[in-house]
Amino acid sequence: MIEITAPMGGKVIEIKVGLGDAVNEDDEVLILEAMKMENALPAPANGKIAVINYKSGDTVAKGDVLCLIE
Numbered sequence: 001m002i003e004i005t006a007p008m009g010g011k012v013i014e015i016k017v018g019l020g021d022a023v024n025e026d027d028e029v030l031i032l033e034a035m036k037m038e039n040a041l042p043a044p045a046n047g048k049i050a051v052i053n054y055k056s057g058d059t060v061a062k063g064d065v066l067c068l069i070e
Helices: none
Strands: 002-007 010-015 028-034 037-042 047-052 064-070
Touching: 002 037
Parallel strands: none
Antiparallel strands: 002 064, 010 028, 028 037, 047 064
């Protein structure tokens, strides 16, 4: 499993994938707002979304596992 983690604390603005969705490396997976800036988090590798741990509006801390790709 490949983890996508929060690079900094912030708020999940939008999740662009669903469970079971296929993603390619560099596809946008979610948008994280931190310090009044929106940061698009890409998929680090090709795979399928296996787990999504948060929903839009949730606050996350640096290092939190946002989702898993298998």
